[in-house]
Every structure is written in structure tokens, then in C-alpha cells.
Amino acid sequence: MVLATSLSNLKAELSTYSPLYKNPHSFPELFDEDFSYFSAGIEDNIIPTNWKQAMATKDSQSWRLAADLEMNALHKNQTWIECQLPSGRKPIQVKWVFRIKRNSDGTIDKYKARLVAKGFVQIPGIDYNETYAPVLRFTSFRTLLTLAAILDLEIDHTDANNAFLNGVITEDLYIELPEGYNNNINNKDSGRTVGKLQKALYGLKQSPHKWNEILVQECTNLGFIQCISDPCIMIKRDQHLFVMIAIYVDDILFIGNNRPYLDEAKKDLFKVFSMKDLGPIHTCLNIRVIRDRQNKRISVSQEHYLKEVLTRFNMTDCKSACTPFDPGIVLTPALETENTTDAPYREAVGSLIYSLVLGGDSPTLTGYCDADWAGDVDSRKSTSGYAFFIGNGCISWRSTKQTSVAVSTMEAEYIAAATATRELLFLRTLLKELGFEQLNPTILYSDSQSAIANTKNLAPNHAATKHMDVKLKFLRDQVTNKTVSVEYVKNKRSSRRHTYQRITTVRL
Structure with missing residues (x-):
């Protein structure tokens, strides 16, 4: 099944649905049983938005375990040291962010809890300087997949555990101790216990930059050369052997023409960072990758992701639009409706990508x-x-x-x-x-x-x-x-x- 749409069709559909997010768990009969199971899982496992909600749900034990794992990782990484808040300093507040990681078929893989700093209160020039961190271009991603299909290259998917925590913080930053692990009685006293950051934390302005900086540095030390055209691709060669790595934040792909050489490169990087080896690529960046090595073809699909998008925007029971749309349709600003302007239009459009086949000779x-x-x-x-x-x-x-x-x-x-x-x-x-x-x-x-x-x-x-x-x-x-x-x-x-x-x- 291939799901696609056009800007105009999405615009027309959104304009007929107002308000959004009302009855978010209504599901149509037109979808298959797979989606019914997938959507039921979403309804049964509500994602909490804060610590109190997480502890009040039927999955509280799972959320508590996920938070414990996050705290253990933070302490093991020496992310902060506890100290008394200096006079005149204001700590950065933190919050828990929860989510459920699902397999490609919609079943639950694991519960995840992440501690995030409220970096929007940081002051530029004082709390941070550089913030830019590149991500892999989707054109580059498709190019690598196509080359892998044509040349029958190996493609392995890895995930850096707590990636942003590897960056070193050089500024004096203090954070509130997280809810559920905070023993402060009076949070208004300037001398209360806080955490002085030693390593980066998710949510900080400089965290992506710090992670990318140390990752590129360590890969360079291992013999990889960074591409100029796309700095998120690095390549290492040894005569006729080569291995490429493609970086999208904490998702790292290894692509090479020799299995032992690729495994050696992975092993070297695993010695530097805590990483999870996900094996040959199956799902990456919300994209399902199906490979036919015999015919040198790779199919990429976002079927499950697009169904989730329909659920998010309360459009699972909407009337489907024709794709491609009729070229006789003329769209003008005058056709805008009030319902469309109330909708999260940019977010909806940005959630739609593609489903296609890559390969060739x-x-x-x-x-x-x-x-x-x-x-x-x-x-x-x-x-x-x-x-x-x-x-x-x-x-x-x-x-x-x-x-x-x-x-x-x-x-x-x-x-x-x-x-x-x-x-x-x-x-x-x-x-x-x-x-x-x-x-x-x-x-x-x-x-x-x-x-x-x-x-x-x-x-x-x-x-x-x-x-x-x-x-x-x-x-x-x-x-x-x-x-x-x-x-x-x-x-x-x-x-x-x-x-x-x-x-x-x-x-x-």
C-alpha cells in the first residue's frame, strides 16, 4: 500500500475538518487489521505529558523503570555534580518527556523517558554560543540507498545511546534536580541543591552542536574523512575497501562493500560511544526499508508513519483525496478558509514525505x-x-x-x-x-x-x-x-x- 498526497489535497482536507484534535481516536473501516491493532495500541497506551501523569497511569511501573534507566545513564555519564546554588544564579528547569517506541508493525518495543532541559530560558552569549548542528540531507540518504542497491553494499543501522550526553559543557550552567528524584524541601532558597552541568543535556541550545562536534572528532581520529558536500557523511578507505557512515543526530548508518571491514569500523566506534547495533537496516527515520538484494532493489515506505499522521490530525475517517490531483484545480489565496488557518498546516505538510523504489544497473x-x-x-x-x-x-x-x-x-x-x-x-x-x-x-x-x-x-x-x-x-x-x-x-x-x-x- 502506498500513501501519498499533495499540498492542495491536504489543504482541501484540512479546510473541511475543524476543530482538529477532537475525538483523536476514531478509526475508519477502510484501513486493514494491522492498522486497527496499531491504533488500538496507541489508544490503550496514553503518553503522559509530565511526571504526575506518568505515575497516575496504569503503566506507571513501566514509566518509572524507564526514568530509572535514564537517571542511571545520566549518573554513569557524570552529566552533573550536585552542589549548592550560588547566590544570584537561577537554575534551568527540567522536565520529563515520555514516549513509546514501536516496532515497524506497531507493537510496543519499549517505554522511554528522557530528561529535557528547558533551554528556551538560556541567554545567548552567556549560557551558550554555537548551536548549529547539521543533519543528513534526505537527498543524500536516498543517494546512499540507491548506491547500496545497485552495488549490493552492506547497510547496518546503529543508534547512539543518550547521544547528546556525550557533549562537554564549558559554560557554568545549573539545573533543577528532576521531579521524582528531587529531595529539596524549599525550592525558593538560593542555597538549595542543584546540578552543575558537566555534560550536555537534551533541550539545551548547544547540545546538538556539542554532540556533532565530538562525534566528527572521534570519527576523524578513526580514519574517516568528512564530505564537503554533506558534512553528515564520512568515508574511510583501504585500497579497494570502503565504509561510509551517514549521521542523522543519533541514528548512524554504516554502508560498505566488505562485511568484515564494516564490522571492524563499527567495533572501533562502539569502543568510543555507547551504541546499540540494530543490524541490517529495516526502519530508520520513520522510514521502512525493504530490500531485495537479488534484484538490486530497495523499497522505502512510510505507510505506518502516515497512518499515525492521520491519527494525529484527526483525519483517519476523512474522505480520501485523489492523488495525483486534477491539474485543472486552481489554488489561490482567496480560496483559503477560516478552518485551514486554524489548523497546524505547516506541521501537517512537513509530516508527509514519500514511498518509492530505488535501484538500477x-x-x-x-x-x-x-x-x-x-x-x-x-x-x-x-x-x-x-x-x-x-x-x-x-x-x-x-x-x-x-x-x-x-x-x-x-x-x-x-x-x-x-x-x-x-x-x-x-x-x-x-x-x-x-x-x-x-x-x-x-x-x-x-x-x-x-x-x-x-x-x-x-x-x-x-x-x-x-x-x-x-x-x-x-x-x-x-x-x-x-x-x-x-x-x-x-x-x-x-x-x-x-x-x-x-x-x-x-x-x-
Whole structure:
């Protein structure tokens, strides 16, 4: 089963449901028994929002055990030392955050409790400085999976236990002792017992930065080299052997072409950090990964996750929308309804990703680009779209409104090609750093012969194109440097254009 939707469909659905979060556990008959079991589990195991709620539920013993495990990890890590609060200092409050970790089939894996600092009260320049920490780009994630499918590479999934607690705190920070483990009688006295942080804690502004900093440092010490195109990918080589690690906060993937070499790399990192070996990848970042090594294919799906999203937004019994949506639908700001503005629209859209198949025969990059012309009836701006493939796997795609009004179809198509070329440069650099350099120009298909002629400087630079000077020179430079070759493809023959072009269900 593949679940997908479009922005417009979600918008239309949200506009018909108000208020949200009312009756959050109503479930439709249209879903299978798997989902009924999954959703029933959610209803039976209510997630508490604070310590008192956790101790009042029927699962209080499970939550208490989870909190004890968290406290043991904090003490073992020497996260703080107890001391008297200095005069004039105000401690940072902490709270318990509870959740249930589930298996891919929806059954309970374990109860988890995490102690989180209320970092929103921290003062910049005093309590923290650097906060930035990169995460793995989903384009890079799909690229790695596609390469693994084509080249039959090993993929192991690991999880760093209490990852943020590894960062070292250099600032003077004090926290309240956590509820359930706090023996202070009078919390208003300045001399009460608090914790002076030695290590980072979840919720602090600088915690992600501190964790990423020490992780990259230790991986570098083990011989890994950080990629420039995506700093969350590191690679280690020994002649023809290689192993890559992909970092998404505390989820770390090991990808390599030799099982003993990969296991050795994991063992080395496990000596530095406390980590859980989850074995060959199955579920990662709410994405289920199904592998067919014999046919060199990897399928990725978010079926269970999308069902959970429907539950969260009280839309399990809503009327399903057509996907793809009718290209004749015109969306304008005037069609906005009051119900839509009351909904957590950005959160809902951000919860939807994809379900697709990756694989192929060769790690060769190809791309497709297209544009409409003046399709936005309000601004008369055009829409660009592109999709890039390695083998048969679509690793990167985008559809976006152009920033300026194109005065011709050629200009709209040319802007689309220039936008796609910027992504193309990133992908070529990433593949080169991973050891799969594209020796020939990457073919970028377009259905506009006039735009293609301009990329090759075969069209006169007259009044119709002189205002496009910067974009003209950028794309022409890439063609001249043999980085990209823009080639013609007929509209109806390019089945891969369906990735980003609005089409009807009948045509599919």
C-alpha cells in the first residue's frame, strides 16, 4: 500500500475538518487489521505529558523503570555534580518527556523517558554560543540507498545511546534536580541543591552542536574523512575497501562493500560511544526499508508513519483525496478558509514525505527538468520542476515557483534548467566524494528546444534574452565545462517527468 498526497489535497482536507484534535481516536473501516491493532495500541497506551501523569497511569511501573534507566545513564555519564546554588544564579528547569517506541508493525518495543532541559530560558552569549548542528540531507540518504542497491553494499543501522550526553559543557550552567528524584524541601532558597552541568543535556541550545562536534572528532581520529558536500557523511578507505557512515543526530548508518571491514569500523566506534547495533537496516527515520538484494532493489515506505499522521490530525475517517490531483484545480489565496488557518498546516505538510523504489544497473546520474509558463493566476509566475535519478531510483526532486516573472516559455524553461543544474552540481560533488565520480557530462533532459539552443549559445543574444544575463552565463559555463549536457526529450515520451509534473490519474 502506498500513501501519498499533495499540498492542495491536504489543504482541501484540512479546510473541511475543524476543530482538529477532537475525538483523536476514531478509526475508519477502510484501513486493514494491522492498522486497527496499531491504533488500538496507541489508544490503550496514553503518553503522559509530565511526571504526575506518568505515575497516575496504569503503566506507571513501566514509566518509572524507564526514568530509572535514564537517571542511571545520566549518573554513569557524570552529566552533573550536585552542589549548592550560588547566590544570584537561577537554575534551568527540567522536565520529563515520555514516549513509546514501536516496532515497524506497531507493537510496543519499549517505554522511554528522557530528561529535557528547558533551554528556551538560556541567554545567548552567556549560557551558550554555537548551536548549529547539521543533519543528513534526505537527498543524500536516498543517494546512499540507491548506491547500496545497485552495488549490493552492506547497510547496518546503529543508534547512539543518550547521544547528546556525550557533549562537554564549558559554560557554568545549573539545573533543577528532576521531579521524582528531587529531595529539596524549599525550592525558593538560593542555597538549595542543584546540578552543575558537566555534560550536555537534551533541550539545551548547544547540545546538538556539542554532540556533532565530538562525534566528527572521534570519527576523524578513526580514519574517516568528512564530505564537503554533506558534512553528515564520512568515508574511510583501504585500497579497494570502503565504509561510509551517514549521521542523522543519533541514528548512524554504516554502508560498505566488505562485511568484515564494516564490522571492524563499527567495533572501533562502539569502543568510543555507547551504541546499540540494530543490524541490517529495516526502519530508520520513520522510514521502512525493504530490500531485495537479488534484484538490486530497495523499497522505502512510510505507510505506518502516515497512518499515525492521520491519527494525529484527526483525519483517519476523512474522505480520501485523489492523488495525483486534477491539474485543472486552481489554488489561490482567496480560496483559503477560516478552518485551514486554524489548523497546524505547516506541521501537517512537513509530516508527509514519500514511498518509492530505488535501484538500477549503473550509478549514472541523469536529470529531467520542466516548467509551465505563467501558471500562477495571481502573480503570473511560472513553476519549475526537476527530478534526478541514479539508475531507476529517483533521489532528488523539487517543484517550486520561480522568483521572477518569465516573459516567455523559453525563459521559464531556461530558469528551470538553471535551477536543476544547481542541484546537479551538488549531486555530482557528492558522488565524487563517495567514490563514484561522473566522468561524462550529466545529461539533463528538457522539452524546450529554444532553451537548449540558448544553453549551447546557438541562439542570438537579442532583446528576448539580454535580461537573463546571469542565468545565461551560469548554465552556459556548466555546458562549456562539460559538467552538464542539456538534451531534448519529447514531452509525452518522458515518463519520468511524472515525478514532478501535474498529471491526471487516468493518464498514469
